[in-house]
Amino acid sequence: MRVSVLLALFLVVSLAVGPIFPKSAASTTGCQFNSTKGRIQHVIYIQFDNTHFVRDNPNVPSDLEQMPNLLNFIQDNGVLLTNHHTPLISHTATDILTSLTGVYGDQMGVPVSNSFRYFNPDGTSNLGVSFAYWTDPIFDPTTPSPTDTKYNMLTADGLNAPAPWVLYTRAGCNFGAVATANTVLENI
Incomplete structure (x- = not known):
């Protein structure tokens, strides 16, 4: 199945990323997101424009197959949404x-x-x-x-x-964004 124009990736990262980030005020006040595997420590949303998850041609690797480290990380540590309709x-x-x-x-x-x-x-x-x-x-x-x-x-x-940050801030979590449309200051 081809994901046209856009592939949205949600990565829920727990122990692998946890030690990299310092404790924040939100974490001490109780950022409350839970999953079947326990408390979620970080939500990382990565978005690629015009990236394909599966092969269009059976003989040509998909975009993510050509990025094996990212694909392996997603498969082992996260959630991948591939049904985005542009x-x-x-x-x-x-x-x-x-x-x-x-x-x-x-x-x-x-x-x-x-x-x-x-x-x-x-x-x-x-x-x-x-x-x-x-x-x-x-x-x-x-x-x-x-x-x-x-x-x-x-x-x-x-x-x-x-x-999109309302869900996180209402749960007592921090929210940050880098280079994502309309979530960072633009056209100042």
Whole structure:
């Protein structure tokens, strides 16, 4: 089965990664995530764009087979989700945000691409960019004061789309992100 455009990886790491990370305030206050094997110490989410888990051609190794150390680590220590359905039209921003939110772009405000147009009151349109921090308004690199100041990630009700870190912080856990769409400061 081919995972088109996007492969989302969830790695639940316990003893192998535990000693690398120092104890944090969240761990002393009781970050509460449990599994059938006991308490989960770390959740590491790794996302690859356009990576294939299985072979498209039986004679050619899949992308993950060509990264044997990563594949072995996932098989021995984690959980791999390979049933992510990419939205159409497929672009990096929408794909990543779909996997982080669990909903397609029409329900979280970044519907089809890495950039888009928004309407001004006079009927003209301006450039909007999909890569903006989760709680930021529309980012328009062509003007310091866009006419549309609604959230970039907008639900049908006009609210800011729920962020992926809420689950963790409500459970008393720390959350950190590196180079993931809309979870790190962008376009400052």
